[in-house]
Amino acid sequence: DDFYNAIYTYNTTHEEPLYLLQALTLPDAVNYGEGDAFRKSFYGRLLSDGLKLVDIIHGRRILPVGEMSGSGYYRKDISPWVIGYLVGTEWNPDVIAYTDERDIYDTAYDGAYFSTTDGAGAFEAMLTKIMDRITAYESKKYKEQRLIGFMNEPLTDPFVYRDDYGKVIYKFENKDLEKKTYGRQLDKYVCLDAEHVIPGEKNQAGTFAFYHLYDFCPEFYKYFSEEQKAGLADILPSMDMSKSFDGYLDLLGKYHTMPVIGSFGFSTSRGITTDAYGGPLDEKAQGERLMTVYRDMEAAGFSGGCITGWQDQWERRSWNTAYTQDLANNKLWKDLQTDGQGYGLMEFTTSEVQIDGDPSEWSPDKVLLENQGRRLSVKTDGEGLCFLVEGSDVSENKTLYFPVDTTGESGSRTSDSPKLNFSADADFLLCLNGKNDSRLLVQSRYDSVRENFLNEMEGKNPFEEYPEADASEFVPIRMAMENKTVLEQVNPETYPLRYLPAWEAGKLRHGNNNPDSETYDSLADFCYGDGCVEIRIPWALLNFSNPAQRLIHADYYKNYGVKFMEIKKCRIGMGDGTEDEISMSEYSLKWKKQKYEERLKASYPIIQSVWR
Template identity: 25%
Template sequence: MEPKKNRRKRWASLMALMVIGASAVWWFWDADRVESMETTSGIQIKFRTEGDQLQVFQAEKWQPFFAKGVNLGASLPGHYPGELPIQKEDYLRWFAMIDEMGANVIRVYTIHPPAFYEALVEFNRSKAGSPLYLMQGIWSPEELLIEKKDAYLPEIREQFRQEIKDAVGAVYGEVTLPEKSGKASGKYAANAGKYLIGWHTGTEWDPVMVQNTNRLHQKLPPYQGKHFNATADATAFETWIAEMVDTVATEESKYGWQHPMTFTNWVTTDPLSHPGEPLHHEDLVSVDPMHIQPVKWEAGYFASYHVYPYYPDLFRYDPALQQVKNDAGQIDTYKAYLRQLKAHHKNMPVMVTEFGVPASVGIAHLGNLGRNQGGHSERQQGEIDAALMREIHQEGYAGGILFVWQDEWFKKTWNTMRFELPEDRRSFWLNVLTNESLFGVLGMYPNKEGVLVMDGDRSDWDQLKPEEKQKLDIRVPGIDEIWMTHDEGYVYMLAKLAHPFDPEKAKLYFGVDTIQGGNKHTAQLPGLTLDEGWETLIELGKAEESQIQIAANYDFHTRLYGKRYGMLEVKEEELRDDSGVFKPWKLAVGLEMEPPDSKTYHPLEEVLVGKLLRGTTDAQDPQYDSRTAWQAKGDVVELRVPWMLLGFTDPSSLAVMSYKDAGKSFSSETSKGIRLLPILVERSTQSIVGKNELPSPYPVSQLPIYSWPAWEQVGYHERKKQSYSIIQKAWKQIQAPVTDKAQP
């Protein structure tokens, strides 16, 4: 038997280890603890609303807090959000970059996978200084609401209530969600509740649904809940929202915490009247946060809106918004709107939880001061986003949350979605004409971006593997070599000419054939006839000339808005095959509006998107522009063309737009690939170089085809856009809102 003395020593050693272990556990817990205030009822509060501002409990007192946030999507290239492809290491990498940018809040629209909350806790635990706070969105049954147009249907209420319960459980790390298509699932064990800044309930409300809900339930008494009530002025839909917000509060209170509450709203359903808005639909009904009040909810309640500077059209047309000037002395309708919106919400904080512009070739709406929905370089994107954030801050808002952190290839836009076929493959390619895909501050670039630089230097082409490029055996006077390659965003071409290319003395054309049909002759190339037509014609010359045009009878834009909708003049002779007419590539940015849908008549608005910008795609070059299409240096011409401008509706399956034009919808067909014919034209004589050496008709059908295998996996790489550093600089200059004094 062991001597008693030895046993006492052993017990003493064990006790010492236990004390050390207990101390380690306490140290770990203490390091993970977030300072908060405990109410008399034992509830923990970290953030609260006070007057028209948000406050944070810090250094043992309440201090003003201005949210500088960024929205975070749930997708990666090649995936839809419901596939939940983002891994923990992605989140951790992004959090570090978001923090470095100067943000203090991340907003998500819905429940993310467990890895998101684990990464957020891990990042904040290891970070010195203030943490990255979370604004948790709760997704409402958006499709059902739009379809059924009645928020009070049991299936909608039950589905939303369950989503609320799941979201609260996920944030506090005390739920296991079963697998369900399009939804996050798994065991949620990380408690991110201590990093929460607030709950953001619902999605943008369809005005027709809101109006119909109000009509069906107009006699419903205002909701009176445990933590939130609807006022006597509340509509039926506002009463429904009060009930859902109260449900969130009730669920959270089970965990001993309170956080500020808000619900999603947007300009379309704001509580203001907009007599200058042309469309009745955009000013049909109001959803007013002032008609909901907190009860025994010390964390408070605030209003939040998605406010973009280009939508709806009231930002351009409403005279009531043309009275305010910005710091540069310009009439600024965005600033005017912010001022009006803030004035309505007396003694209530207001936050803009979505704003921003994309860096894209495509444009979907026009805005005041050039703040369009698209058409911007990355530098312009950063300058506009920074200016919008400064105005949000200047107008006394509680914060601004930028849309969005990363580019999202799967996104669709109203003026290109009909041309993306099949529509369920959008995530497999980057359509730079779809502006919604390119709102990100973190760019998600196709595979050869940065590998092939459009700068007129062919050395990067020479470094490509033989299987990554194709030399086309094309014998045309003045052209020595033609090479082609592609990636998820562009078709790339390199032409080596017999002599240096001078746009002042010559033009370089590329005729592009993808399917049977098209123009076998054109005025741009007099005397040239073909045995097979071209769908598109690329012209490289002076800055104002460089563009891609589309065969008139193939032109998606005219076929949709002219032939189908009657909003454009259609010349029957141009709809014939081989009309010889190529038309500028355009996108609609505003549909024709006429009574009774609108208050006054407005014609169709359209913009050119086929202009080909000469410059460089070298991100390290001061002249870098993400929209750049071509460059020439000496006898080398490099060009990249977005897939859709060549007629492709889904390059990942070699799908191109069909000439067939029956019914309401467009159709696509499978292309064998691309036949390319380069042609040089001398300016002095306006004639084709070596025209007499070209057979007539030229056998386009015998040209080599550049083709590629269909793909199911994408290659891409991420890089901070130029906008990142511009936003970073602006955000670091923005401090917390000024108040009289911090409250004890």
Template identity: 30%
Template sequence: MKRKNSRVKWVSLTLLLVAGISYLWWFWDISRVESMETASGFQMKFRTTGDQIEIYQDQKWQPFFVKGVNLGASLPGHYPGELPIKKEDYLRWFAMIDEMGANVIRVYTIHPPEFYEALVSYNHKKEGAPLYLMQGIWSPEELLIEKKDAYLPEIREAFRHEIQDAVGAVYGDITLPEKQGKASGKYRANAGPYLIGWHTGTEWDPVMVQNTNKLHAKSVSYQGVHFRTTDKSTAFETWLTEMVDTVAQEESKHGWQHPMTFTNWVTTDPLSHPGEPIYQEDLVSVDPTHIQVASWDAGYFASYHVYPYYPDFFRHDPALQQVKNEAGEIDTYKAYLRQLKAYHKDMPIMVTEFGVPASWGTAHLGNLGRDQGGHTEKEQGEINAALMREIGEEGYAGGIVFAWQDEWFKKTWNTMRFELPEDRRSFWINVLTNESLFGLLGMYPNKDGVLNIDGDRSDWDKMQPEEKQRLDLAVPGFEEIWMAHDEGYVYLMAQLDHSFDSEKEKLYFGVDTTPGGNRHAPELGGVRLDEGLETLISLGKDEESEIRISSNYDFHTRLYGKAYGMLPVKEEEMHDDSGVFKPWKLAVGLEMEPPDSKKYYPMEEVGVGKLARGTTDSEDASYNSLAAWQVKGKVVEMRVPWMLLGFTDPSSLAVMSYQGEGKTFKTATTKGIRILPWIVDRAKAQTTSLPQESSPFRVSELPIYSWPTWEQVRYHERKKQSYSILQKTYRDMKPSILQK
């Protein structure tokens, strides 16, 4: 019995020793990170000097240029508050980010313990320079916007708690209880020595800032332990100084100092923009120069989110039309960077968000075609690389691209009203929603790479029977029609009885999803249908290949024409069976007139229904991420985004209804998709595959392509073309100091 007890004690002691060594490793290992001790006893790895950020390396301070990437907290099928990313995901991503040439990862909020464990583990094992962390601290954004008063005790207290939690998480010295939408667990990995700086707060709502300034006009002074206001500070800047000082006080408890900044954006920058159309976009300033260091050796820098397409003064302000790039083109982004840099004299300034999305849809237009969307992955990479080079050329301390991974849950102002139910956005990828597709790491629906749009039917033949459906159609000219779908697209493969020649003929595919629509149209010749079509796909020459929408179903016109009065509406087109199919469009700018704007601006819209011919095979040199169709011989392949077919949520079989007036829409549940194909002979100017004598043609008896609802998504990740393009820029940019 005594020997057994001894063995138990020995095992227990061994386990305790292993656990202790494992626990201490987090602290001992990273203590080897080279740092300098200040006169006041704090450790420093980074500091600000003049307009530069410096790193302590080889026992001296050297310039450090930030080449970073913003990392989100979600995966397809999830919202950020669900915190679905695992340690193995982080480790895999860190390797790819490192390979890209980035040296900093920025996160917006507290991630789960696995994130910090992965960062420490990755840096411990890798050779050469580590990946550094810029830790964001999320402000009570919703409360700030709702209450419009930053000084409210509930807001101040919530922000202070978030600051304490963030510092504890980074230094591995806190246990956070479970809370809906928040990270929780035991934080034991000390990532503090890998920190480059603290990024406090979120983009500030200008109305909230203005209201806070009015309510607390006398509260314009704060003399903190580490940071203080100037005699020019506003009430909101005073509050913000207190929050930044709170971060410094919390970090100092751990014996470290790191550079401080707060989140800012163009909307609340300290510059004047007389060419900005909307008053609210130049309503108030949050000025980084109104915060000063009282006692913080690591220093302080300014940071801004700067995109080339927002706000609209990037296109309209004459003050930005004076600078040209190396190609001799007027470059308003470069001009803005120069103005902003000049304002922040002797102070480091960094662009901590920039970039464009590789998306089908567009939400804003920018100078030099740098729009918010409508780009291929190749174009995304070229624009992002150009923006990063300009950030370096204008003397900034670095740039952090937005973003690392695609995030399906995101919404955009010009599609969000059409995505219903709203709480199911993460279950499908709406490629018309540009906000979902900023990533350098694509999150692709499950048929990507399985069904390549290239005019080759072999991948269809390899698919499992349950993954596709043959439509039993007896239509002259067509031998077979197959359909499939995934979380992003509806796919169709048609094999004709002859080789398709777009110079001699044109292909049409009518789509029916819900009762209503056009039962006749010029494209149908004299054929009438018993059930209407919601959308019409035409394939032929490049300029005529597109998808259009029935005029009374067109929810773009229904919203901005009938409800808002910003577009002309022909009453006859609003009737059922108008016979008119209209181009598919998205709004990129609303009609503006005084007093909301400085002068009248008409509504702006872009077409999104054009179907590009090409290949979606990412291994092909001619890969086009926006390709929609291809034909080779008899085989025609096509993919169409769900929303262009009228779907508001394919995962629950929800389509837009014809019902509903005003600014809100109703949905209907569809049984599936009916496809009516036909061919038009250009020489004869008539359909060659729809029987003229059968009137009306019975669309209602056509087979339905159907699928079950889904609650789980299938996807895979893949580096976009933009990754390798930005990789070259990141690797080439100097100065870049690597730590041994």
């Protein structure tokens, strides 16, 4: 109720109010659970929550403590500022397919406020019934109506892709069914169409089409079925493919007969899931890209747009990092590597060290070791392990090496390339080699991407042959990325592997990471100063699953996957490769509850200047 109370307070004390498009979502456990969309936990929950939301915005609802959907005293009437309702989430295509294939449900629904048209499926009929019931409830109880629509996205949009793999015959409830698998390469096998849901005579508010927008497939329109191309013959020739999402915005704007709204976002995280933008986006690039999409939406005739995140969300996960994390506790620390956490315009900064080449914030008690006229200081914060190296020869022209040992279960005292020896087993090797060629390497046995994605990247089983515990090979740290390549020629008898590409996540970026600097670079990992260099290594790059509880990955090949183990200390060394052996010293890992500050990203004023 704090959120709704805050809206009421703001709007009754300001001349320009804030407006709300109220979402009605489902938990992942329901959306990706078993059964069809008409089960009680799916349809029943959507409807029940929808009716509660009507009462909530009118200030007429009390939810007791213990209800999973939220609790509180909703006594403030914010309905004058609620634009409408948005039903659903990014739907699980399997639930849509399963619901539509069953012949026990009607595909038609005729309500007083919403009805389906010919061609609707059972899932669309379910959504129509939800929209009709919510509108009927508000109309009868409060004598008001609002816009209402449902969530959609490229994976479930109205468009049909050609079937490159031929027809598939499969068993369903003891019957042979022929199922067209259009767009199987893209996992696009279901369709939802807002045009199949039309307002009834009693409906005076109307509906809209809503899409969550992202780069689905380069030149997607090339892969439409022939029937689909014919159906869009009046639209496809006039699409502006140079605009955002390869003309997808133009297509939606021209296809729909109702208002179209889109949500869109871009992450400033260090890690990525796609190379569609040439790598991670810094905060400035985030703002510029967001406003490019917004302008393209205006040009395409959209009625509105929503940026998907106001603030970064530490609890979010991404498919290519979730396997590495203690997901129940990832809100305790800031994971720079998870793409899903960085979509906000405001961040929560926990950094105790500004990576800007200025050593003034470091105290003498942080010095870990000294050798060859150089001094290494070490700190930790909510984002990673931080180094300060000081010395008369410390510059971008001097190559330095920093072995790091964490596990005690694996690691090597030697490195084949570069040729180095260490006083203890090392799991990681930080190679500082100027502004453009510095990176963190991992011992091949402790490479989490090899264990988890080798089959998807190279078609090999990682457990058939794997590196020895003391292997002396140190390899680049990578992230698996999406492969959206569409194969033009395929064999319908076999499913060809499209291997996942990799991004070198361990490549370090030079720049000034201090937000107060005129040359601020939000993605910078290290920065040279006068006779010094500051470095931050993100926790996830060091295979920490939960730094707040000092949990790291145990040996993958003893445990057949990612298991967590607690450590209390690590070992860190420093050298330039001229010594016989790089000496390593113990560093105690301690964690204190993180203090954070809210900070508007550099993207915010860019958006503000356009929207103002």
